[in-house]
Amino acid sequence: MSDDTTSDLRDAPPGRRSRWARHAGVALLTLMLAAAAVGLLGPRTADTSDSAGDWSLGVTYPQITRAGQPSPLTLTVTNATGFGDTVRIRLCDELFDDLDFQAWYPAPSSETDDGPWLYYEFDPPPSGNRLEVSLDARTAPGHLGGRLPCDIAVLSGDQPTAQVSFTVWRLP
Numbered sequence: 001m002s003d004d005t006t007s008d009l010r011d012a013p014p015g016r017r018s019r020w021a022r023h024a025g026v027a028l029l030t031l032m033l034a035a036a037a038v039g040l041l042g043p044r045t046a047d048t049s050d051s052a053g054d055w056s057l058g059v060t061y062p063q064i065t066r067a068g069q070p071s072p073l074t075l076t077v078t079n080a081t082g083f084g085d086t087v088r089i090r091l092c093d094e095l096f097d098d099l100d101f102q103a104w105y106p107a108p109s110s111e112t113d114d115g116p117w118l119y120y121e122f123d124p125p126p127s128g129n130r131l132e133v134s135l136d137a138r139t140a141p142g143h144l145g146g147r148l149p150c151d152i153a154v155l156s157g158d159q160p161t162a163q164v165s166f167t168v169w170r171l172p
Contacts, residue, residue: 042171043069050162054080057154057162064169065139071099071168073135077154083124087131088155091118095150098170102136119155145172 014022035041042064049058056078062071073095077087086109093116108120125131148168153160 040064042066042169043071045072046166048164048166050164052161052163053156055154055156055161056080057152057164059152059164059166061150061166062139062168063166064171066171067139067141069139071137071139073137075133075152077131077133077162079129082129083131085124086121087124089120089122089133090151090153090155090160091120092116092150092152093118094148095168098140098148098168099135099137100140102138105134105136139170145170 032041043062043066044064045060046063047058047060049056051057056076058076060072060074062069062073065071075089077089093113096118104120106122109123110121112119122131122133146169148170149165150168151163151165153163155161
């Protein structure tokens with residue numbers, strides 16, 4: 001029995017295919033590190049807004065997120081003529097499938113669900129024409145990466161007025 005630890009190593013240099021595979025692997029790892037260094041792999045938030053008639057809706061949402069990361073969602077609703085008894089907001093239901101929901105600030109006065117949509121009613125602010133609502137949530141653990149499109153709208157009666165669309169990217 002031989003104690004030689006190099007007996008199973010080949011004498012010839014690696015072939016062209018092996019060298020190419022090693023260079024491709026190093027290049028891929030370098031690209032991933034560079035993307036992470038400049039913040040392309042999250043977490044990151046983005047803003048979108050829309051106005052229709054007297055209503056305006058601004059949304060700050062988690063554009064890129066990972067499991068366990070904070071996923072802030074902030075809605076800013078304004079009405080140039082003031083609010084009535086309630087402010088109704090419609091959100092896509094799928095957004096909450098991937099979030100560990102903590103709480104709304106302020107808390108909604110009611111919420112309902114009709115399948116693809118969640119409806120929240122908020123009491124109007126005591127004064128002024130601006131309501132800001134924040135959701136305290138984290139991206140749920142155990143979810144693989146993917147894209148999640150979502151729509152949020154302010155409702156006037158039962159009809160959407162100001163409405164925004166966005167996409168949340170979940171990275172593994």
